Amino acid sequence: MALYAELHRHLGGSVVPRILWRYFHRSDAELAQRFPEYNSFEDFYTRPRNTLDEYLELHTLVESVQTSETLPYFIYRLIRGAYIFENLAYLELRYTPYLRTPEHLSQSQRIDLMREIVEIVGKASQLQDCPTVASQILCMHSRLPYEVNRAIIDLAVEKREYVCAIDIAGGDAHYRDRLDDIIQLYEYARSRGLNTTGHLYETPDGCYPELLPYLxxxxxxxxxxxxxxxxLPEVARRGQCLEVCPTTYLKTGTLTDLHQLKVVFDRCFEAGVDVAICTDNAGLHNVRLPFEYENLLTLDVIGFEELQACQEASFRHAFAWPYRDRPASLLNGLLKTETSPALAASS
Incomplete structure (x- = not known):
């Protein structure tokens, strides 16, 4: 029974090391030669980096092979793993569609091809044997031109059957010089009725209170x-939820120890701010969502009641979850209904 919701997972960082390495050796001779042995590749792919920018460079390795032809291959394995190994009932995949189009084409040609990418991801995410509800968040990018980012918003509006929200990514330290443009883009997105999230306050260099009202x-x-x-009181008043991705902060050098997250959870719970626990880049981390839960519990960062509150918040803040209740509630109701006659007969 799938029980969990994942609100923050990148398509580029979601491919587990073994699947990516096998793809290289079956389909990309240059990358296969670069990484001849799996163990050395896993070490390279999953080891911590010194900064967020250094960490984000790994996305380019995956983006280069996630093309219109190969995306179904990767997404099938992603959804299958999320359903079978992580018990995900709901998954929001985020990515920048422009970065899955051929680099040799003109900007206008690449913008036109983004529609095909979104459709491929949407159709490939619908697996009959793995009934995880999946939706897409399209990421604007801090290093892409304004025109491309606006086209991403327009595409999200056009493809609402596949897209549930927009985001801004690319390293939060790079927003400062483009803050007016980013605010304008979010104003436009909200005016078109889109849901919004954004990579913000991830690092000490990414603190932009000007953007908070739009998320x-x-x-x-x-x-x-x-x-x-x-x-925090204003965040609580707006009903905003933090998408906290524990392992990320160790991999990017943002935190040195997961115990530092105890302050995050304690202050959020005290202020009435919801927190969703997420993986961010499950492949890069080699850590799946249930292990994020277990790590936080083992380290006494949170307790079981707080974990349950975070799991409930994930469904409550999910942009495209189609049901009123989370799966655990539905399962509890089903089991009570099925056992009640037997209990009555035995009494």
Whole structure:
């Protein structure tokens, strides 16, 4: 029975090392020669980096092979693994469609091809044997031109059957010089009725209070409780949820120890701010969502009641979950209904 919701997972970082390495050796001679042995590749792919920018460079390795031809291959394995090994009932996949189009084409040609990418991802995510509800979040990018980012918003509006929200990615330290443009893009997205999230307050260099009013959820957001707890009452008033991805902060050098997240959770719970626990890049981390839960519990960062509250928040803040209740509630109701006659007969 699938029980969990994943609100923050990148398509580029979701491919587990073994599947990516096998693809190289079956289909890409250059990359296969670069990584002849699996163990050395896994070590390269999953080891911690010193900064967020260094960490994000790994996405380019995967983006280069996630083309219109290969995306169904990767997504089938992604959804199958999420359903079987992670018990995911709901999954939001985020990515920048422009970065899955051929680099040699003109900007206008690449913009036109983004529609095909979204349709391929949408159709490939619908597996009969793995009934996880999947939707897409399209990421604007801090290093893409304004025209491309606006086209991403227009595509999200056009493809609502596949797309549930928009995001901004590319390293939060790079927003400063383009803040006016980013605000304008979010204003436009909200005017078109789109749901919004955004990579914000992930690192100390990514603290932009000007962007907060435009977001329905906050991608990461851990620096709010860590460095700017005075903002928490306003975050609670807006009903915003933090998408906290524990392992990411170790891999990017943002935190040195997961115990540091205890302050994040404690201050959020005290202020009435919802937190969803996510993986961000499950493949890059070699860590699946249930292990994120287990790590936080084992380290006493949260308790079981807090974990349950976070799991409930994930479904409550899911942009495209089609049901009123989370799966655990539905299962509990079903089991009670089925056992009641037997209990009555035995009494």
């Amino acid at each position: 329905m959820r906050i991608g990461h957001g851990i620096q709010i409780p860590l460095l700017h707890p005075e903002l």
